[in-house]
Amino acid sequence: MKTEAVIDHIVNWLKDYATKAGVKGFVIGVSGGIDSAVTSTLCARTGLEVICLEMPIHQASSQVSRALNHVAWLQKNHANVSMTKVNLTPVFDSLITALPTVSNEEDRFMSLANTRARLRMTSLYYFAALNSLLVAGTGNKVEDFGVGFFTKYGDGGVDLSPIADLMKSEVYALATYMGVHQEIIEAAPTDGLWGDDRTDEDQIGASYDELEWAMHHLEKDADDIGLSDRQKEVLSIYNKLHKANQHKMVAIPVCDIPEALKSSV
Numbered sequence: 001m002k003t004e005a006v007i008d009h010i011v012n013w014l015k016d017y018a019t020k021a022g023v024k025g026f027v028i029g030v031s032g033g034i035d036s037a038v039t040s041t042l043c044a045r046t047g048l049e050v051i052c053l054e055m056p057i058h059q060a061s062s063q064v065s066r067a068l069n070h071v072a073w074l075q076k077n078h079a080n081v082s083m084t085k086v087n088l089t090p091v092f093d094s095l096i097t098a099l100p101t102v103s104n105e106e107d108r109f110m111s112l113a114n115t116r117a118r119l120r121m122t123s124l125y126y127f128a129a130l131n132s133l134l135v136a137g138t139g140n141k142v143e144d145f146g147v148g149f150f151t152k153y154g155d156g157g158v159d160l161s162p163i164a165d166l167m168k169s170e171v172y173a174l175a176t177y178m179g180v181h182q183e184i185i186e187a188a189p190t191d192g193l194w195g196d197d198r199t200d201e202d203q204i205g206a207s208y209d210e211l212e213w214a215m216h217h218l219e220k221d222a223d224d225i226g227l228s229d230r231q232k233e234v235l236s237i238y239n240k241l242h243k244a245n246q247h248k249m250v251a252i253p254v255c256d257i258p259e260a261l262k263s264s265v
Helices: 003-021 034-044 061-077 089-098 105-131 141-147 168-178 182-186 200-204 208-219 229-244
Strands: 025-029 049-054 081-085 133-135
Touching (some): 003 025, 003 034, 003 133, 025 105, 034 049, 034 061, 034 168, 034 182, 061 081, 089 105, 105 133, 141 208, 141 229, 168 208, 200 208, 208 229
Parallel strands (some): 025 049, 025 133, 049 081
8 A cells, every 4th residue: 555645645635525515624533542543643634623522431541541642642743633522421321310221231231332422423513513624434444334333323423434445454554654652553443332441353253354354355256265264254253244234334225205106196
């Protein structure tokens, strides 16, 4: 990959899109993870206004410190970057109190994990509307188009996706080139939605390197001859998630009404 050229291409694309949309810049949620770090850095390089939101909900202190360190680094290098911290923990706790209890606690945990992402999306759009900004998404190609590892109308609710055509390994390459802090590059990827230390790999059952391999394998329409047991397992994981999460990755279905039924004749 021509890393510098890719960076320039994305930065120019962001600037051009914002200019044509008639907005001032971007708002982005910064989590302390690699994807938000790279996306916020790309946005900062446009020279347009960038608001970084840090939105903890019972967040691990390590995630918060990485996010704050990253934003401090951005602000040191880019005068167009500002930060706002929005503590959503009391909002989340109040919502839990207001919701009825359920018999299956595991289902409740999953629903509440997605609720965290949707509270953050709501906050991002509040600041976007207030400041005439676009919400920049942080999803990469594996998450957005491979296994659908994002929350519908949560972190999937954005105005534009600067890195959604990049594999996770390519995101890391951009991070290294642009000088993103090593603590972020070395941190295990996590969605930070559970209030514990579980990683993306813990949830998915495969690493991003393995998922990238699966995507490339399927794109080549290669057969399974000679694959190891683990490779077959990864393909099974990938195919299962890709199928289950299609509703996130395709346009919302619209029920087309035949003209004959609409006609009053």
